[in-house]
Amino acid sequence: MSDTEKNRSVLPANWRHGTLFAMAVFVLAACSDNSTVQTAQCAASAERVAALEQHAGGDVAAFAVSDEPIPLPVFEFAGRGGNKASTADFAGKTVLLNLWATWCAPCREEMPALDTLQAEFGSDAFQVLPVSIDRGGPDKPLAFFEEIGISHLPFYQDETMGIFNELKKKSLAFGLPVTLLVDADGCVLGNLNGPADWAGSDARRLIGAVVGK
Template identity: 45%
Template sequence: MTKPTETAQRPKRRLVAAGVAGSIAALAAVYVIVGPDGNSHETQSCTLAQETAQTIKPFATGEVAAFLPAQKALPLDELTFKKPDGTVATMSDFKDKTILMNLWATWCAPCRKEMPALDELQADLGSNDFEVVAVNLDRGGEEKPKAFLEEIGVSHLSFYHDASNKLMTDLRTKGRATGLPTTILIGPENCEIGTMYGPAEWASGEAKKLIEAALKSIAG
């Protein structure tokens, strides 16, 4: 015969076990999971970016009609490049900020043409919540691209760069950045909202409405 005390304790044990299992599941959803190779594989949610992509679809018109809202938002938290001071910039540096990442080079004629518009967009909409992050990919050093930006009067964009082209390679492995210029709208959770292949008039009314719609959607 089962003792009364054992019978009474069984439901409690089940509740404790369920609670432990629930806690483990919650931790797995929040913390970094380390794979057998010792590398970190972060479980990243791109829900906000995906919702924003759907919201701004109607605003991809006119000068930004070729902008492609993400069908499945990609996590981009591992991307790196160089800051103006030469130190490494990671996506965590832009956490909680929406950025328009533009990949360009001085040998790319369409890139050169759209740079003043990107500078104007930064001047008009740049804030604690939004930044145009134009990353130069020239391999020959900083002198030529810096001279070009000074020549055309760019004054609002910070000089980000990646002479190694690792940024381009990393994006290509994700099926992005097949050529220059490529411009990616990235949400505060470091996930792709949408991508533009080729140049655009980023200072146009349509482009600003697209960005403003994204920022409004993100702000809730």
């Protein structure tokens, strides 16, 4: 093999190794920057988490306070009439995100309490955000809302179950109903798997600790 041929065989390999190294450095830096951004975004939320710990008892004893608040991903869903919406529409508000379905008996039982909670706390600073994961269109979950007289909650639906599956990957959702408390900075303060009396005094103290009411 000539010197020229040797150079041709060596240079591309060196180039590949250098490129792979540069890419690895870039990916590590990006991950580091992303972690830093998340930590900075949720820094103030750590204080809110500390305030919640003393209120996670009684009817909301199953509420799991986050060890380290993380940003909630932007989730999309459909509203009445199929209008598209997302969690980004509620930026700047403390949100109680609740995933439910009409075939889930505990979900049906707790929905009136969520409606009462919204009636009492709903404002520019707080929103109960129920999202149905029923399939087959909105008729059935909307009929349920009408049947039990829901008058303060908005209606949203995610037929793909994408939100639930994503939360499951993050170990935030294990079944239905599942409820997440997200602060005004968009950071998850805690989650509760299973039903709760969201209209009770324990739940009101929990929410009040975040929204100052």
